[in-house]
Structure formats: C-alpha cells, structure tokens
Amino acid sequence: MRTLKGALLAGAMMMAAGGVSAENGEKPQYGGQLEIGTVYVTISALSWDPADFNWKLNHDTGLFYEQLFAGDMSKSKKAGGPYNYIPDAWLPTDSIRGELIESWEWKQDPLRVEMKVRKGVMYPEKPGVMKKREFTSDDILFTFNRLKNSPKKLLGYFDHVDKVETPDSHTIVFYMKHYFAEWDYQFGWGYYSAIHPKEVADAGASNWKNVNGTGPYMLQDFIAGNSNVYVKNPDYWDKEKIGGQEYKLPFVDKITYRTIKDEATYITALRTGKLDMLEAIRWQNVDSLKKSAPQLQWNRWLNQxxxxxxxxxxxxxxxxxxxxxxxxxxxxxxxxxxxxxxxxxxxxxxxxxxxxxxxxxxxxxxxxxxxxxxxxxxxxxxxxxxxxxxxxxxxxxxxxxxxxxxxxxxxxxxxxxxxxxxxxxxxxxxxxxxxxxxxxxxxxxxxxxxxxxxxxxxxxxxxxxxxxxxxxxxxxxxxxxxxxxxxxxxxxxxxxxxxxxxxxxxxxxxxxxxxxxxxxxYYYAAWWPWVKNYAGEMRAGAVRPGPIYARIWVDQELKKKMGY
The missing domain is CATH 3.10.105.10 (Dipeptide-binding Protein; Domain 3)
Known part of the structure; x- marks a missing residue:
C-alpha cells in the first residue's frame, strides 16, 4: 500500500520542455491570421476578470493570461503521444508541463509544494495600465489572494491551502493543511487559475481594455456578440521545437474568435472559408459540408x-x-x-x-x-x-x-x-x-x-x-x-x-x-488544409485553447492557391 509520503514523492515533477513533430516535414511559417469558430461559437465573452469565477474565462483570456501549468503539447496524438487534448478540464498527470513555473516539488514537515518561477517572462507594456516588467512570484501570490478573497469564489475552493509564501522573486511555496487530490488543477491549470497582475486589477480587471498578461497574444479588440481579436505579443517567452529546430512562438500574427449565434451562418462561414476552423459541428451538417467543401479536414469527438x-x-x-x-x-x-x-x-x-x-x-x-x-x-x-x-x-x-x-x-x-x-x-x-x-x-x-x-x-x-x-x-x-x-x-x-x-x-x-x-x-471539428500543426485539439487546460492556437501556423501560399 502506498504511503502519503510515497505518493507525494512519486508526484514530484521537474519540467522538461518538449517539442511537436513537424507536420509532413513542413517548416513553420510566420504571419497571417486565423478566424476561428470555437467550441463556444454562439457564446460571447462573459467576463474578463478572474475574480468573477466565471467558467468561460480561460477560453477568452487564455491567449494572454497564462497559468502555473498547461498541457504538454508534445504529448498530443498529433505529435505521437497518447492524448487528444479534448477534455474540457482534465489533464492526466504525465501530460502536464510547467508554464509560468519551471519546476515544482512536494516536501514534508510541513506538507508543502515548492515552485520555481520561470525567469525572463515579461508583461508587455499596456498604455495607461502598466509598464513593461518581469513576471515574479508576487504576481502569483497576488492572484491567489485576490481569488481567495473574492466574494464570488466557489464554496470551499481553497480550503486545503494553509498559507502561501514567496521567499524570493522566483520562488513560491504553497503550504497545505492536508493532501488534496486536485491541488494542481484548482490553482494550477483549472477554470480559476489565470495569473494576472495587480496593475490590471487596479485599473479594472473586468474592462477588456485593461487586460494584460504574459501569454502569446494581447487582446486588441472585443465586440460583444461579434468577436474577440488578439494580436501577437512581441515579448512572449516560449518557443517550440519542430523538426529539430527551435522556433519562437506564436506563429500567427492575429487570431479572431468569431461569435455567431445562428447555426446556418457559422456553417456557411466555414464552407466559404470565412472561418479557418470550426470546432463544434453537429452531425446534421457534416455530410453537406463534406460534399460542398471536400478539402476540409475533420475530427470527431464525444461531447465533454x-x-x-x-x-x-x-x-x-x-x-x-x-x-x-x-x-x-x-x-x-x-x-x-x-x-x-x-x-x-x-x-x-x-x-x-x-x-x-x-x-x-x-x-x-x-x-x-x-x-x-x-x-x-x-x-x-x-x-x-x-x-x-x-x-x-x-x-x-x-x-x-x-x-x-x-x-x-x-x-x-x-x-x-x-x-x-x-x-x-x-x-x-x-x-x-x-x-x-x-x-x-x-x-x-x-x-x-x-x-x-x-x-x-x-x-x-x-x-x-x-x-x-x-x-x-x-x-x-x-x-x-x-x-x-x-x-x-x-x-x-x-x-x-x-x-x-x-x-x-x-x-x-x-x-x-x-x-x-x-x-x-458526438460533435465534429473541421478546418481548412492551410491550418497547420493542428489535429482537432481543443484544450490544454480547463476550457483553454490558447497554447494550442499559439502553435498553429497558416500556409498562406496554399490558402491563396485554393482561392481564399
């Protein structure tokens, strides 16, 4: 029988960066844009403030707010791994990588998890909100305290945490009252784990014009009921190894989430190439799409x-x-x-x-x-x-x-x-x-x-x-x-x-x-063949597609040849 100590030691993990295999030997391309009908194509953003404890927040903020952990895309089926990255909020233990932290380790007496914060991660400048600065352990502590004290927090959500300390700017320690099976999910990669700076909270975190994070994109525009527009963050820290070569992320210059409430309209938008990707298609529309747009690529998934x-x-x-x-x-x-x-x-x-x-x-x-x-x-x-x-x-x-x-x-x-x-x-x-x-x-x-x-x-x-x-x-x-x-x-x-x-x-x-x-x-996802390094993955954390989209590139020449 495993002891608590043995289980915790077995869970001690050190992050190692992995890479995604090149798609048919193709080299990534920079530039272009993506128009996406996400799995929530009918629902506009519901909140921009993590302290609102809104379930859809990671979907809309996950391109600019990062978290302590994320799904390791080198473990995806596309890259030869075992995981489809479709579950709405489940990452098996061996599919998790550090995002804003580089490593983490459980220790005893007292029971705690010590995390080393990733160095060199920057918040870009946000005029009127904050200057460009380095991300530190204080940002994690601020986020935790703000969420813990939110009047909207879920019942008992952080009751397992005794206290949180930051010994230095790149170390944070979570002291636990007892072992808790979802310690990494609830504040590491879950629905309510988006790390955000004090400057944004001070400016008003619920106003989309104030948001600013360390992720691969920045929110440029939001029109309720119409679109979320994200542009590349030039200060983004992460890279991806593809075909033995390391590439700076992200690849695409601009990503737009389209909000389209009418089913016939978003199906037409995909068929005519106005959407590059559509993640949730009912079976009733599949045969007609395959006939009218035979070049579309497909993935079938059981609703989560x-x-x-x-x-x-x-x-x-x-x-x-x-x-x-x-x-x-x-x-x-x-x-x-x-x-x-x-x-x-x-x-x-x-x-x-x-x-x-x-x-x-x-x-x-x-x-x-x-x-x-x-x-x-x-x-x-x-x-x-x-x-x-x-x-x-x-x-x-x-x-x-x-x-x-x-x-x-x-x-x-x-x-x-x-x-x-x-x-x-x-x-x-x-x-x-x-x-x-x-x-x-x-x-x-x-x-x-x-x-x-x-x-x-x-x-x-x-x-x-x-x-x-x-x-x-x-x-x-x-x-x-x-x-x-x-x-x-x-x-x-x-x-x-x-x-x-x-x-x-x-x-x-x-x-x-x-x-x-x-x-x-069952639902279907479909995308045009110029969308590269993608196989229908949807979430690299709780309803969070950001790390997936950051690794997609667009074959702009192919798109032109196909007449779009």
Whole structure:
C-alpha cells in the first residue's frame, strides 16, 4: 500500500520542455491570421476578470493570461503521444508541463509544494495600465489572494491551502493543511487559475481594455456578440521545437474568435472559408459540408458535457420524490433519441463520468440493474410510479433552456413529447445565455432546468454537480453523507483508490436520479488544409485553447492557391 509520503514523492515533477513533430516535414511559417469558430461559437465573452469565477474565462483570456501549468503539447496524438487534448478540464498527470513555473516539488514537515518561477517572462507594456516588467512570484501570490478573497469564489475552493509564501522573486511555496487530490488543477491549470497582475486589477480587471498578461497574444479588440481579436505579443517567452529546430512562438500574427449565434451562418462561414476552423459541428451538417467543401479536414469527438434535465429537490414539488424522478427517466426513450434524433451520433451513457477518464468511467453494462433500467424505455412503469407518488394524472412544470444551444432547442420538445405521454407537461421557457446562467447561479430557475454541464474532471464532475450548495448543482442536491465521501476522495493520495471510490459515488448518484439522464452527442471539428500543426485539439487546460492556437501556423501560399 502506498504511503502519503510515497505518493507525494512519486508526484514530484521537474519540467522538461518538449517539442511537436513537424507536420509532413513542413517548416513553420510566420504571419497571417486565423478566424476561428470555437467550441463556444454562439457564446460571447462573459467576463474578463478572474475574480468573477466565471467558467468561460480561460477560453477568452487564455491567449494572454497564462497559468502555473498547461498541457504538454508534445504529448498530443498529433505529435505521437497518447492524448487528444479534448477534455474540457482534465489533464492526466504525465501530460502536464510547467508554464509560468519551471519546476515544482512536494516536501514534508510541513506538507508543502515548492515552485520555481520561470525567469525572463515579461508583461508587455499596456498604455495607461502598466509598464513593461518581469513576471515574479508576487504576481502569483497576488492572484491567489485576490481569488481567495473574492466574494464570488466557489464554496470551499481553497480550503486545503494553509498559507502561501514567496521567499524570493522566483520562488513560491504553497503550504497545505492536508493532501488534496486536485491541488494542481484548482490553482494550477483549472477554470480559476489565470495569473494576472495587480496593475490590471487596479485599473479594472473586468474592462477588456485593461487586460494584460504574459501569454502569446494581447487582446486588441472585443465586440460583444461579434468577436474577440488578439494580436501577437512581441515579448512572449516560449518557443517550440519542430523538426529539430527551435522556433519562437506564436506563429500567427492575429487570431479572431468569431461569435455567431445562428447555426446556418457559422456553417456557411466555414464552407466559404470565412472561418479557418470550426470546432463544434453537429452531425446534421457534416455530410453537406463534406460534399460542398471536400478539402476540409475533420475530427470527431464525444461531447465533454453531459446533457440532462435537472429536477430540483431543493424546493417543494413533485421532484422531491425519487419515484417521480425515476418515472421521468423511464418515460423518455433514450435509445430512440440515440438512433432517430442523433442518427447514431451519440452515446447512450457517458455522464457524469466520461469514457475518456480511463479507470474512472464504468460502462452501463457494468452498472447495477437499478441504474441500467433508468436508460430503458418503460412508459407503463413510469405511469405506475407516478400514480404511487400521488400523480396518477401527471402534473405540469416549467423548464428553462438556453436558446444558445441548437441541439437543446431541438431536443427538449422531443423530451417533452415523451413526458406528455405519461401525463407530465413541460412549459418550455427559452432564455439567452446570460439570463439562463444567472437563473441557476441565483437559484431562481424553474423546477426543471434543461442544460449540459461540463464533465470537468473525474472528481469535480461529482463535487460541483452534487455537492451541497455548489454553484453548478442545478438540482439542488444535498446529502451530508455524500459530501463526506467526496471529501474523503479529495484526501486520498492513491489514484487507484480514488478511482474505486468515484465509481461507487457515480453509481450512487445515478441511482438517485436527480436528473433525466440523456445521451451524449458526438460533435465534429473541421478546418481548412492551410491550418497547420493542428489535429482537432481543443484544450490544454480547463476550457483553454490558447497554447494550442499559439502553435498553429497558416500556409498562406496554399490558402491563396485554393482561392481564399
């Protein structure tokens, strides 16, 4: 059995820079620009301030705000490695590299992790905000304290940290109260880990015109509902080894994220070359695109967000009764949704754990019968349970859904049709994303709430969705014993033991059915052949594509030859 000390020593890591293999022997090119329809093409930036604890922040700031750690792109499948870099917020331990730190090491008595800050990293000058200066350990300490003291921070997020000290300008030490399995994720490469300078906070970190970081790009312009425009940071520190030669990053001069709410419009933009890349394409559009634009390159990926209808148990109503919740699961023909609605482009069971999480995911046929039956269509059993619960004629309830998601806008009426057959009527309320998210975070949403939620990583998918008073817990699930089991997992240093415990907790929550568990669809990414050194990777940290985009180059001559 591994001891805590042994586990920590095994986790001690020293960063070594790696390189990405050249693509077919081609040499990188500098210049040009990229127009990208990202995986969140329909959603504009929601915040620029890390202290807002907004889930999408890394997506929009990840080209200029860096973090302590990032995914090591030399471990990508494109470079001959094992990882696809698609999970929304999961980096296996051996796929992590230091970004703003060069090395890190666990030590005992007291329990702590000592980090050496990368030297020579510079903040570029930002007129009216800050002068050009070197990045130091004080920037990390400032960020940690600002996040820790934010009124918007997640419940218990930094409770495992005892104190943080900076012995010198290039050393920072995190003292831990106890071992914590997500120590590197929560403040190293997670959703809320963007290192930002005091000068930006003083100027107003929520104003996009003030933002400034150490990353490969600088934010040049932002138009809500239209675009984020980034230009190359001439002071960027990182390099990439390709074909045995080292190149200064980034390659492309300008990157634009396009925000396009209409599905037909962004599909047309890709087909006509106005978008160089589009990361999230529904299966319905794939065949027509392959016919009309046969030169496009493709990658198929299983959605990293689980789809469900949450049923609130924190307010009075029928959903407090487990018989009602299980009945609604029986009432929906999920196999038919996979075959008829998704045309086979979906998995019946991929949430709350994701098949990418090897060792954590347990397939449906390995689950107990009480879980397996939740995925089998049985309207007669649904009616029987509803009658036993006191609803022989069913009931009516309201459900909110985000108009930003074309899949959900089509799928929810289908789910409503199944439920109506057992007497349960849904009053559907479409909402713009900002209002939709606010309804959940303020706990003012309707008794039913139709959404998808990122898996994040194997522990967080359970903690954030079913932990008491967690923000991303739309059902309002609260079970003190369940909370204690989550805490035990966080303190267990042996990953193999954590895997067993998480498989058990996953089965337990599936069985209690706070959601109507729905199939998980496949999506497609497509890009034009002039986009080089790219194979459909999406995230090198929590929803953070910045390190991936910084390594792409554009074959401008090929683009011209193809008439674009």
């Amino acid at each position: 967000s689980g789809t469900f209808m949450a049923m609130r148990v924190d307010v009075d109503g029928p959903f407090k009764d487990i018989r009602v919740r299980r009945a609604l699961n029986y009432a929906v023909n999920k196999q038919e949704i996979v075959q008829a609605y998704y045309n086979g482009n979906a998995e019946l069971f991929s949430y709350p754990q994701h098949p990418d999480y090897v060792g954590y995911f347990e397939p449906l046929d390995k689950q107990p019968a009480s879980v397996q039956e939740l995925f089998k269509y049985d309207p007669a059993k649904a009616k029987k349970l509803l009658a036993e619960a006191g609803f022989p004629k069913g009931f009516t309830t309201k459900v909110q859904v985000c108009s930003c998601n074309p899949d959900h806008m089509d799928l929810l009426p289908l789910v409503a049709g199944y439920l109506e057959q057992v007497g349960v009527k849904l009053e559907i309320q479409p909402m713009e994303y900002g209002a939709f998210l606010s309804a959940m975070t303020s706990r003012t949403m309707t008794p039913a709430y139709f959404m998808n939620n990122g898996h994040t990583n194997p522990i967080t998918t359970i903690r954030k969705s079913f932990g008491t008073k967690q923000t991303w817990n739309p059902s309002g699930w609260s079970d003190p014993e369940y909370d204690k089991k989550i805490e035990v997992i966080y303190r267990e240093p042996d990953e193999s033991k954590r895997q067993v415990m998480l498989r058990e907790l996953t089965t337990e929550i599936l069985d209690k059915a706070p959601y109507i568990w729905l199939p998980t669809p």
